[in-house]
Amino acid sequence: MKILVVDDTRTSLLVISQYVERLGATAIQADCGERAIEVFQAEKPDLVLLDIILPDLDGFAVAHRLRALEVNGGWTPIIFLSSLNRDEDIERGIAAGGDDYLSKPISEVVLGAKIRAMQRIIQMRTSLVVLARKLDSANQELKRLSAIDGLTGISNRRLFDDFIAREWRRARRAECSVALMMCDVDHFKRFNDTYGHQAGDDCLRQVASAIQSVMDRASDIVARYGGEEFVVVLPETSIGGALFVAEKIRHAVHALNIPHAESPQGRVTLSIGIANHVPVENENPEILISAADRALYQAKHDGRDRVCRCAPLLCH
Numbered sequence: 001m002k003i004l005v006v007d008d009t010r011t012s013l014l015v016i017s018q019y020v021e022r023l024g025a026t027a028i029q030a031d032c033g034e035r036a037i038e039v040f041q042a043e044k045p046d047l048v049l050l051d052i053i054l055p056d057l058d059g060f061a062v063a064h065r066l067r068a069l070e071v072n073g074g075w076t077p078i079i080f081l082s083s084l085n086r087d088e089d090i091e092r093g094i095a096a097g098g099d100d101y102l103s104k105p106i107s108e109v110v111l112g113a114k115i116r117a118m119q120r121i122i123q124m125r126t127s128l129v130v131l132a133r134k135l136d137s138a139n140q141e142l143k144r145l146s147a148i149d150g151l152t153g154i155s156n157r158r159l160f161d162d163f164i165a166r167e168w169r170r171a172r173r174a175e176c177s178v179a180l181m182m183c184d185v186d187h188f189k190r191f192n193d194t195y196g197h198q199a200g201d202d203c204l205r206q207v208a209s210a211i212q213s214v215m216d217r218a219s220d221i222v223a224r225y226g227g228e229e230f231v232v233v234l235p236e237t238s239i240g241g242a243l244f245v246a247e248k249i250r251h252a253v254h255a256l257n258i259p260h261a262e263s264p265q266g267r268v269t270l271s272i273g274i275a276n277h278v279p280v281e282n283e284n285p286e287i288l289i290s291a292a293d294r295a296l297y298q299a300k301h302d303g304r305d306r307v308c309r310c311a312p313l314l315c316h
Helices: 010-022 032-044 059-069 089-093 108-146 158-175 187-195 197-214 239-256 286-301
Strands: 001-004 025-028 045-049 078-082 100-103 176-186 221-226 229-235 270-277 307-309
Touching: 001 010, 001 032, 010 025, 010 045, 010 108, 025 032, 032 045, 032 059, 045 059, 045 089, 045 108, 059 078, 078 089, 078 108, 089 100, 100 108, 100 197, 158 221, 158 229, 158 286, 176 187, 176 197, 176 239, 176 286, 187 197, 197 221, 197 229, 197 239, 229 239, 239 270, 239 307, 270 286, 286 307
Parallel strands: 001 025, 001 045, 045 078, 078 100, 270 307
Antiparallel strands: 176 229, 176 270, 221 229
């Protein structure tokens, strides 16, 4: 334990430092306020024993400066040492940032008891800080996991709902378009019936990974919408840009070459419906989702394994 001892009287400085050393701590000395602040910054002591009457700054001003130097929730106990022992002096010392107050002449026994008490407080505070950090880390991980689809590892429906709501508001303010695509694994029920649910789960994981691999921008997200359906949000993207990305996704799933005996194509494929829109007042994201869903229905109706865009009245 390092203890900063601040006193302008040489004898007092030496005596108190000896008390500290006999307690098994390391004493670091400073004989004025400015020096105390320099040493505090350089040595980062565990505790400060601070005289109030100093030749430059008084102890109250030093305490204020030391407290201002503490960052990220840091805290160093400060015990004032002074011959000033009026109630007002003690109150002023605590208000300045002190944690305790000892009247001179200093008793070695009392000083030892005060330091041990502060050590216990430091240990308890450290334990609380560690616990708080663990809880914060656990909460962050829980938040992350709550936004991830447990099967595929991509974003889940909850994160998509939050994201599209935020992006819709941003696009409305910026008067820019949002593109959205609904992707559905063709004949997935037949795939499950033929190969089993474990193979079906593995198929969904591979498809999700293939879709994610196409995303080049950090602003785009891929989410599992439900069952064998996936959704992709492309902020600030034209219908032409969305068509380009959709075809890349469709070919990426083709490239997986997952056999599907019950599909006319003989392998797993995707049908994709896309829409884009520039939001205006009193509109909500449901109109974009519905438009992409209608385009998806059209893709399936037209034979699957294809990309269809929404009706022109919603596409700008």
